[in-house]
Amino acid sequence: MSPIDAVHSAPIADTVVTPRFKRRLFRHVKERVIESILLLLALVAVATTVAIVAILVHESAGFFEEVSLREFLTGTVWSPLFENPRYGVLPLVSGTVTVAGIALAVALPLGTITAIYLSEFAPHWVRETVKPILELLEAVPGVVFGYFALLLLTPLLQDTLLPGLPGFNMLAPALVIGVMIVPYVASVSEDAMRAVPMSMREGSYAMGATRLQTAVRVVTPAATSGIVAAYVLAASRAVGETMVVAIAAGLQPNFTFNPMEQAATITAYIVQVSQGDLPHGSLGYQSIFAVGLTLALMTLGFNIAGHWLRKRFREVY
Amino acid sequence: MVTDQMATNLARLNVPPSVATSQEMTGTLKAEAQNLNFYYGGFHALKNTNLPVYERKVTALIGPSGCGKSTFLRCFNRMHDLYPGNRYEGRIMLYPDQINLLDPTVDPIEVRMRISMVFQKPNPFPKSIYENVAYGLRVRGEHNRGRIAKNVEQALRSAALWDEVKDRLDEPAFNLSGGQQQRVCIARALATDPEILLFDEPTSALDPIATASIEQLISDLKERVTILIVTHNLQQAVRVSDYTAYMYLGELIEFGLTNNLFIKPEKKQTEDYLTGRFG
Numbered sequence: 265m266s267p268i269d270a271v272h273s274a275p276i277a278d279t280v281v282t283p284r285f286k287r288r289l290f291r292h293v294k295e296r297v298i299e300s301i302l303l304l305l306a307l308v309a310v311a312t313t314v315a316i317v318a319i320l321v322h323e324s325a326g327f328f329e330e331v332s333l334r335e336f337l338t339g340t341v342w343s344p345l346f347e348n349p350r351y352g353v354l355p356l357v358s359g360t361v362t363v364a365g366i367a368l369a370v371a372l373p374l375g376t377i378t379a380i381y382l383s384e385f386a387p388h389w390v391r392e393t394v395k396p397i398l399e400l401l402e403a404v405p406g407v408v409f410g411y412f413a414l415l416l417l418t419p420l421l422q423d424t425l426l427p428g429l430p431g432f433n434m435l436a437p438a439l440v441i442g443v444m445i446v447p448y449v450a451s452v453s454e455d456a457m458r459a460v461p462m463s464m465r466e467g468s469y470a471m472g473a474t475r476l477q478t479a480v481r482v483v484t485p486a487a488t489s490g491i492v493a494a495y496v497l498a499a500s501r502a503v504g505e506t507m508v509v510a511i512a513a514g515l516q517p518n519f520t521f522n523p524m525e526q527a528a529t530i531t532a533y534i535v536q537v538s539q540g541d542l543p544h545g546s547l548g549y550q551s552i553f554a555v556g557l558t559l560a561l562m563t564l565g566f567n568i569a570g571h572w573l574r575k576r577f578r579e580v581y
Numbered sequence: 582m583v584t585d586q587m588a589t590n591l592a593r594l595n596v597p598p599s600v601a602t603s604q605e606m607t608g609t610l611k612a613e614a615q616n617l618n619f620y621y622g623g624f625h626a627l628k629n630t631n632l633p634v635y636e637r638k639v640t641a642l643i644g645p646s647g648c649g650k651s652t653f654l655r656c657f658n659r660m661h662d663l664y665p666g667n668r669y670e671g672r673i674m675l676y677p678d679q680i681n682l683l684d685p686t687v688d689p690i691e692v693r694m695r696i697s698m699v700f701q702k703p704n705p706f707p708k709s710i711y712e713n714v715a716y717g718l719r720v721r722g723e724h725n726r727g728r729i730a731k732n733v734e735q736a737l738r739s740a741a742l743w744d745e746v747k748d749r750l751d752e753p754a755f756n757l758s759g760g761q762q763q764r765v766c767i768a769r770a771l772a773t774d775p776e777i778l779l780f781d782e783p784t785s786a787l788d789p790i791a792t793a794s795i796e797q798l799i800s801d802l803k804e805r806v807t808i809l810i811v812t813h814n815l816q817q818a819v820r821v822s823d824y825t826a827y828m829y830l831g832e833l834i835e836f837g838l839t840n841n842l843f844i845k846p847e848k849k850q851t852e853d854y855l856t857g858r859f860g
Contacts, residue, residue, distance in 0.1 A: 461704075463702055464704050465663075466660065466663070466704070467704040467705075467766070467769075468706065468716070468720075469663055469693065470660065470693055470697065470698040470700075470770075471693065471716055471717040471770070471773070472690050472691075472693040472694035472717060472720055472773070473716075473720040474690060481706075481716070481720070482706050482707070485706070485708065486706070488707075
């Protein structure tokens with residue numbers, strides 16, 4: 265018998281094995297319990313999303329039994345509160361698109377420039393001072409921005425550049441939303457730029473590039489994936505912003521892309537109806553779920569586009 | 582005369598004895614560090630270093646980690662200017678201009694326009710192969726497409742990469758292998774026709790085959806450009822360089838013809854390092 269065989273055939277004492285197995289079993293059960301709790305907690309967010317979609321679809325189904333999809337999508341009058349209600353969603357979409365478009369036209373360039381400055385140019389102490397202040401701007405409630413647009417910016421525009429501007433208009437809230445979401449764009453873009461490895465910047469400087477050339481030609485393209493993520497976040501915020509438009513744009517559904525006119529966006533309409541002007545269960549009430557679904561689909565579209573762009577521009581370094 | 586100790590050194594470093602013939606230190610000076618001191622904030626990283634750099638020769642900087650070889654190399658293109666708190670003292674003269682590269686009135690960007698650098702880890706930009714190589718020309722304001730195309734092709738040929746990438750110049754440089762990426766970086770540095778090329782451990786992230794091709798490239802390039810290379814690999818220093826400087830703790834201990842320095846170092850410290858007694 266070889267020594268190896270001797271080792272293998274040695275009897276294993278029960279007293280050693282049993283307690284070990286017990287401890288393992290206990291540990292195993294404990295781990296499974298913790299795992300399940302974590303899974304349940306993670307499912308809360310998923311379940312909420314599923315529930316929202318389910319309710320939106322269910323209530324919208326009721327709405328679309330009364331109003332044809334064609335009328336909803338192509339109608340240019342939205343007047344659910346009138347005696348002869350009309351349910352064309354285009355005025356709400358045009359308001360939403362106009363406000364979000366102007367807001368993004370302000371926020372994306374401003375936010376990107378801010379991010380480039382903070383990441384590539386600002387001295388340490390400036391960055392450490394400015395970034396918290398910018399992030400504080402995110403914490404200001406939308407209502408405050410709404411009153412700012414209505415009572416400060418609109419009169420200011422009337423007095424200076426645009427004397428004919430009505431008291432309620434899309435321009436002022438859109439500009440205010442633009443400024444409001446600059447921190448989102450700047451903060452997320454700056455994080456993406458700072459994540460670009462120093463070796464890449466050094467490569468650019470070593471070629472005789474200036475700071476600006478390095479920032480614009482090397483760092484920004486390298487951070488594209490993160491910058492696109494910031495843009496998608498900003499777009500979703502701009503489309504979803506409620507209070508500013510509800511307060512300052514006039515709540516009048518109006519099929520126009522002219523920012524000088526008053527109009528309502530999808531979210532502003534939902535606020536208006538939720539205040540209780542329409543009886544529960546009525547067609548008008550159900551209409552908020554239909555427009556809510558429209559909004560959800562628009563945002564989903566942004567996210568899919570953003571996901572695709574991020575994958576398209578993802579860099580490995 | 583080859584002593585026993587020298588023979589052992591040669592054998593260990595795979596130097597063919599035929600190469601180990603005595604040579605004179607000759608050549609035109611391209612640059613020279615004179616009493617160069619460098620400080621990272623309060624840390625005195627380079628202590629009174631002096632080093633001649635001969636034109637169209639390869640000068641290798643060797644020494645244990647943290648001895649200041651990379652710090653020394655990065656003085657030549659003023660990379661230290663990028664970070665606050667760094668301070669130079671002394672001079673690095675560039676010839677035949679007779680200008681001190683470290684002079685505060687000299688624009689570091691001008692310095693980097695004439696002295697290019699290849700880094701330890703390949704660091705191509707998130708651009709196509711073509712645009713990577715064209716980068717230096719573009720930042721110099723070159724707009725002539727024909728001239729850019731011509732320089733890019735020449736640089737890629739010099740970097741021994743043209744045949745491998747000529748059909749895929751529009752592909753992202755990240756798609757290439759590590760060795761190819763490093764050659765893109767070399768082509769990028771060559772496209773602007775630099776006077777001095779700085780290599781900071783250019784093969785430490787590469788496999789042996791890629792390393793061999795980069796070393797071959799360095800030997801070919803010295804026909805046209807003065808080369809300063811930091812390396813951890815003593816065999817590499819023997820294979821590619823004409824002159825070698827040994828550095829230790831921020832001081833330049835010994836400088837000489839590579840063959841002389843490796844076969845018969847003058848200083849005990851150098852010999853201890855070369856024979857693997859430390860480092």
